[in-house]
Structure formats: C-alpha cells, structure tokens
Amino acid sequence: MAEPLVSVRDLQVYFPVHSTGAIRRHVNDVKAVDGVSFEVARGETLGLVGESGCGKTTTGLALLRLIEPTGGEVVFDGDVMENLTSAQLRNLRKRMAMIFQDPYASLDPRMSIGKIVAEPLEVHGLADSRTEKNHRVGELLEMVGLSPDYRNRYPHEFSGGQRQRVGIARALATEPDFIVCDEPIAALDVSIQAGVMNLLEDLQRELGLTYLFIAHDLSAVQHFSDRIAVMYLGRIVEVADRVSLYEQPKHPYTQALLSAVPVPDPAVERSRQRMVLEGDVPSPIDPPLGCNFNPRCPQVFEPCTEFDPSLTAAAGHDVACHLYDPSEPVLDG
Amino acid sequence: MSDHLDDRLAAKPVSRTRETLQTLMANKLAVAGLIALTILVFVGIFGETIAPYGINEIDIPNRLTGPSGTHWFGTDDLGRDVFSRVIVAARVSLQVGFIAVGFALVVGVPIGLVAGYYRGGIDSFLMRMMDVLFSFPAILLAIAILAVLGPGVGNAMIAIGLVYTPIFARITRGSVLVVSEEVYVRAARSIGAGNRRIIARHILPNVMAPIIVQTTLSLAFAILSEAALSFLGLGVQPPNPAWGRMLAEGRNFFQQAPWMGIFPGLAILVTVMAFNFVGDGLRDALDPKQKSVIESRGQSV
Ligand SMILES: Nc1ncnc2c1ncn2[C@@H]1O[C@H](COP(=O)(O)OP(=O)(O)OP(=O)(O)O)[C@@H](O)[C@H]1O
Numbered sequence: 001m002a003e004p005l006v007s008v009r010d011l012q013v014y015f016p017v018h019s020t021g022a023i024r025r026h027v028n029d030v031k032a033v034d035g036v037s038f039e040v041a042r043g044e045t046l047g048l049v050g051e052s053g054c055g056k057t058t059t060g061l062a063l064l065r066l067i068e069p070t071g072g073e074v075v076f077d078g079d080v081m082e083n084l085t086s087a088q089l090r091n092l093r094k095r096m097a098m099i100f101q102d103p104y105a106s107l108d109p110r111m112s113i114g115k116i117v118a119e120p121l122e123v124h125g126l127a128d129s130r131t132e133k134n135h136r137v138g139e140l141l142e143m144v145g146l147s148p149d150y151r152n153r154y155p156h157e158f159s160g161g162q163r164q165r166v167g168i169a170r171a172l173a174t175e176p177d178f179i180v181c182d183e184p185i186a187a188l189d190v191s192i193q194a195g196v197m198n199l200l201e202d203l204q205r206e207l208g209l210t211y212l213f214i215a216h217d218l219s220a221v222q223h224f225s226d227r228i229a230v231m232y233l234g235r236i237v238e239v240a241d242r243v244s245l246y247e248q249p250k251h252p253y254t255q256a257l258l259s260a261v262p263v264p265d266p267a268v269e270r271s272r273q274r275m276v277l278e279g280d281v282p283s284p285i286d287p288p289l290g291c292n293f294n295p296r297c298p299q300v301f302e303p304c305t306e307f308d309p310s311l312t313a314a315a316g317h318d319v320a321c322h323l324y325d326p327s328e329p330v331l332d333g
Numbered sequence: 334m335s336d337h338l339d340d341r342l343a344a345k346p347v348s349r350t351r352e353t354l355q356t357l358m359a360n361k362l363a364v365a366g367l368i369a370l371t372i373l374v375f376v377g378i379f380g381e382t383i384a385p386y387g388i389n390e391i392d393i394p395n396r397l398t399g400p401s402g403t404h405w406f407g408t409d410d411l412g413r414d415v416f417s418r419v420i421v422a423a424r425v426s427l428q429v430g431f432i433a434v435g436f437a438l439v440v441g442v443p444i445g446l447v448a449g450y451y452r453g454g455i456d457s458f459l460m461r462m463m464d465v466l467f468s469f470p471a472i473l474l475a476i477a478i479l480a481v482l483g484p485g486v487g488n489a490m491i492a493i494g495l496v497y498t499p500i501f502a503r504i505t506r507g508s509v510l511v512v513s514e515e516v517y518v519r520a521a522r523s524i525g526a527g528n529r530r531i532i533a534r535h536i537l538p539n540v541m542a543p544i545i546v547q548t549t550l551s552l553a554f555a556i557l558s559e560a561a562l563s564f565l566g567l568g569v570q571p572p573n574p575a576w577g578r579m580l581a582e583g584r585n586f587f588q589q590a591p592w593m594g595i596f597p598g599l600a601i602l603v604t605v606m607a608f609n610f611v612g613d614g615l616r617d618a619l620d621p622k623q624k625s626v627i628e629s630r631g632q633s634v
C-alpha cells in the first residue's frame with residue numbers, strides 16, 4: 001500500500017469505572033478499544049464492522065481525537081496527532097470530519113440548518129464575506145440534495161434522512177480529505193437508506209474522499225468498501241479486501257457474521273450452512289483470558305484460552321486467530 | 334431525492350420561540366400574570382404622573398381617613414394619600430427586583446457555564462463558594478451583607494443580587510453538565526470549534542430555558558426580599574415610599590387605619606403572584622420536564 005492517509009497503531013481507549021459510594025475509587029476500566037491498528041489509503045473506503053458495543057464509535061472518535069485515547073498513535077498524512085498543539089489540531093480538523101450515528105442528536109436544535117452548515121466556514125475563516133458564506137452554504141445544501149431555501153429552518157422540521165444530509169453538508173464544508181462515517185444510515189427508515197448511501201458514494205467519487213465507514217453488519221458495507229476490518233470486543237480480528245473477505249473469511253467470527261448475511265439466490269440461501277453464535281458478547285470490563293472470541297468460538301483449541309492472538313498476515317488477510325498463527329500447529333478448519 | 338420536506342409543514346418556519354409563546358398564551362394564569370405585570374411596569378414608569386397627590390403632601394387635618402372618592406386607599410398618619418404612595422413605590426420595587434436579579438444573572442450564569450463545562454478543579458472551587466453563599470437563609474444573608482455595606486436601596490440591590498447568584502450558578506451548571514455531553518457539542522468540536530465558541534453558540538442557547546424561568550421566579554422573590562428589607566428599615570429610606578416600609582408603618586395603626594397596611598400588602602402580593610404565574614407558565618411552555626430542576630427559594634420572608 002502506498003503512503004496511507006491515516007494510520008492507527010495500537011489504539012486504546014479505556015473508560016474508567018468508579019466505585020459508587022462515599023469514596024469514588026477507580027476500580028476498573030471499560031476496555032472499549034484495546035489495541036486497534038489499521039491503515040486507510042488515500043481515496044479508499046475502509047469498512048469497520050462489528051456488533052453493537054464492540055467499540056466502533058469509540059475508535060472513530062479517538063482517531064479524530066474527539067476523545068483522548070488511553071494509548072497508541074494516530075498518524076494523519078504524516079502528522080502524529082498526539083504531538084500537535086491544540087491550535088494545530090483545530091486547524092487539522094479542516095481536513096477531517098465525522099458523520100454521526102444519530103442524526104437526531106448531532107444537530108444543535110437551537111441553530112438553523114444554514115447556521116449549522118456555515119459554522120465550519122466561520123471557524124476556519126473560509127468565507128471572506130457574508131455573501132460568499134451564504135453562497136457556499138447554498139452550494140453545500142444543494143450538493144447533499146436539500147433546497148437552499150430551507151436554510152432558515154430548524155432541525156426539528158426535518159426527517160431523519162434530511163437531517164443526516166445536513167450532517168453530511170456540515171462535514172463537507174471544509175472540503176476534508178477524510179470522513180469517518182459512523183453508521184450514517186442505521187438510524188434512518190429503510191426506505192431512505194439507499195438514497196443517503198448513494199449520496200455518500202457519489203460524493204466520494206466526485207470529491208475523492210477517503211472514508212472510514214462504520215457499520216454493524218457486513219451487508220451494509222458489502223458493496224461500498226474496498227477493504228473491510230472486522231472488530232470484536234475492542235479488537236480487530238480480521239482485515240481483508242472486500243472480495244476475499246466475502247469469499248474466504250478466515251476468522252471464525254467473520255465466518256459467523258457472513259453466515260448471517262442473507263444471500264439473494266434462494267436456492268443457495270436454503271442449502272448453505274448457517275453458523276449460529278452461542279452465548280453473549282463478554283463485558284469489555286472483564287474480557288476473557290486469551291482470545292476475546294474464545295468463549296463463543298466453535299473452533300476453540302488449546303492456545304485460545306491462554307494467549308492473545310496477534311493480527312498477522314495469512315493468505316492476503318490480516319487475521320488475529322491461533323488457527324492461522326504460523327507458530328502454532330496447523331489445524332485444518 | 335426520496336425524502337421530501339413535508340409540505341404541510343413547509344409553509345413557514347416554525348420557531349421554538351413561537352411554539353413556546355403559543356403554549357404560554359393558552360395558560361390562563363400566565364396570561365393574567367402577564368397582564369398584571371404589564372400594568373405594573375406601566376405604573377412603575379409613569380407612577381408620578383398618574384398619582385393624584387404628591388407622595389409627601391402632608392395633610393394633618395385629614396390624617397387616617399378611610400378609603401373614599403378623594404382618597405381611594407385612604408390616608409396615613411400624616412394625611413398622605415396611600416394610593417399615590419403605593420403607585421409611586423412600584424418603581425423602586427421593580428428597580429430593585431430587576432437590578433438585583435440582573436446582577437445574579439450576570440454573575441451566576443457565567444460561573445455555572447465555566448464550572449459545568451470545564452469541570453474538575455475549577456468546578457469544585459466555584460461551586461464550593463456558591464454552596465457557602467447558599468447555605469445561609471436568604472434573608473439573613475441579605476441582612477448580614479447590609480450590616481456590612483450599610484442600609485440603602487443600592488446596597489439592598491447588591492445584597493439581594495448576591496443572595497440569588499448561587500441559584501443561577503447551580504441551575505446553569507446542572508444544565509451545562511447535561512448539554513455538554515450532547516452529540517451536537519461533539520460535532521461542533523469535530524469541525525474545529527473552540528471552547529469559547531462552543532460555550533457561547535451551543536451550550537448557552539441550550540441552557541436558556543431553565544434560566545429564563547428562574548429569572549421570572551427570582552424576580553418575585555427579589556421583590557419580596559426588598560419588601561422585607563424595607564420593612565426592617567434596611568432598604569428604601571424615608572421619606573421615600575416603599576411597600577415594605579408602608580407595611581411596617583401601617584402595623585402601628587392597624588386597629589385605627591387598616592388600609593395603611595392592607596393596600597401596600599396587596600401590591601406586594603399581586604406583584605409576587607404575577608411573576609410566579611408567568612414563571613410557572615414559562616416553565617410548562619418551555620419544557621415540562623424541567624420542573625424538578627428549577628429551585629425556588631421560598632423562605633425569603
Ligand atoms: N463515555 C463512556 N463511558 C463509559 N463507557 C463507554 C463510553 N462510551 C462508550 N462506552 C462503552 O464502550 C464500549 C464501546 O462503545 P461504542 O459506542 O464504541 O460501541 P459501538 O461499536 O459504536 O456500538 P454501536 O453499534 O451500538 O454504536 C461499550 O461497551 C460502551 O458501553
């Protein structure tokens with residue numbers, strides 16, 4: 001891969017848990033993100049997939065430094081984000097943006113949508129005059145399929161899909177290179193999901209955007225991503241390009257996720273084998289010893305309950321599983 | 334585009350403010366309160382012009398006469414017209430109320446914003462200070478402050494303002510703690526907005542509702558406090574009329590001339606109730622969920 005636009009190394013985000021009672025003691029941590037590494041190349045879409053609560057949003061927020069990571073490093077276009085002063089970081093925010101999971105919560109209810117979209121322009125001094133600003137806001141609203149006449153209206157007057165379009169316009173205002181799309185359609189009616197999805201796709205093509213696209217099931221990123229990273233309980237278990245991830249999933253968790261995605265051909269759908277995961281996702285406060293997936297893994301064997309598998313290359317995939325660890329005896333799966 | 338703006342709703346932008354006003358206008362008590370306040374403010378401004386007699390026109394032969402066509406509220410022990418004095422005193426009551434509450438707002442709200450937004454040490458420090466102020470009963474604290482500053486209208490404003498500052502700091506901080514966790518605040522940070530901008534453009538507008546309600550309710554209590562201080566001789570000084578003073582003077586003639594105390598007492602009652610009705614109405618109109626958040630400091634007198 002050529003010089004990546006974003007690279008994340010061993011990112012950790014722990015949320016402290018305090019005891020209740022008169023004296024608040026730091027008793028434990030929610031290990032929301034626990035050693036995540038990946039790279040996103042310029043112009044590509046990396047899909048980040050995993051069940052609810054596995055740490056996808058937290059990864060996106062820490063990557064953009066909207067929450068302080070506990071450990072690890074994020075490099076954006078050559079700059080180590082940790083080393084930036086707060087002024088440099090705010091300036092860098094021009095080049096990165098986030099589209100949030102819940103469009104009902106991400107727009108300030110006291111601001112008209114015109115003001116919301118204009119805010120990035122004001123913050124970074126990107127419009128010299130009021131006329132220029134108004135013109136640019138109109139342009140941005142049109143770009144996302146909203147009429148500029150709506151600029152004086154308030155978020156509560158819009159549907160979820162329209163609000164998400166406002167959120168997209170805000171994200172585009174500074175002409176960023178990189179956008180974290182955090183389940184941008186998950187909260188929307190099914191009937192309008194495709195419209196927003198197509199918009200994001202078109203924008204990427206026209207503007208040459210780089211996406212980290214978060215979703216909780218594989219079908220949502222299937223057609224959209226160049227590569228896909230699968231996350232489980234704060235860790236990445238497998239990264240591969242879209243086609244080979246779908247055709248030859250390596251990690252048992254990826255295999256289980258894929259078997260849950262319906263296949264359009266009914267004959268195939270009926271005959272194929274389904275893998276049903278048993279048990280619940282363990283708590284990120286108290287993850288199991290060894291591989292985080294071992295309590296639910298159908299192929300669990302000796303080292304799984306003792307050692308953490310690390311993400312290593314195996315036939316074009318990066319996979320964190322003892323089944324593919326060259327130092328382990330090879331078992332045929 | 335598959336999701337169109339609902340055309341029925343598209344006729345005109347509906348602002349939250351208009352919605353709030355409509356709800357407020359549907360509340361009969363709040364409307365009554367608003368009417369009373371309008372009259373009161375009018376009287377406060379034009380009191381001296383409306384008053385049929387001068388406030389210090391002494392008329393000993395006609396002292397302690399009951400309400401009549403010539404003296405609607407009767408006369409006091411010096412033969413002064415009680416109606417004129419009640420009307421003229423409206424101004425000082427409103428002035429003390431507005432200035433004292435304005436002081437509490439201007440000091441308390443920024444303290445609450447800073448404490449709630451930055452949290453940590455600055456929060457503990459500021460709120461500890463507010464707790465100390467708040468731990469005294471309101472009127473005792475005001476008296477103590479006046480004992481230091483000396484009696485008078487100006488000092489009464491400062492004293493009452495200081496007494497009400499912690500309420501505004503607390504209410505603001507409480508709302509800021511909630512609002513600063515909102516996703517739209519994070520979104521503002523994501524596009525590069527700095528702390529000051531976030532506080533001014535995103536936090537403050539979203540914590541205004543409880544502050545507005547508290548302002549209205551505090552006006553009632555501040556006016557009551559002023560009356561209490563003047564009653565004790567610590568506020569408005571003679572020969573200027575104040576409702577609290579007149580009540581105190583009327584006490585000595587309660588058997589002979591009950592009107593001397595009843596009418597200024599009624600003026601206080603009507604004013605305080607009017608502000609309370611409007612405040613309650615605003616609270617319901619702005620956000621019914623806020624009910625428990627807003628503190629009222631009822632032990633004023
Ligand atoms: N501020 C916080 N304090 C404590 N724990 C948190 C906080 N934010 C997130 N968590 C926990 O961290 C874990 C990961 O949360 P995160 O929101 O990143 O998950 P997610 O993968 O985005 O899930 P979803 O698909 O539901 O959005 C969860 O267990 C969550 O409860």
Ligand SMILES: [Mg+2]
Pocket residue numbers: 056057058101182183
């Ligand atoms: Mg999430």
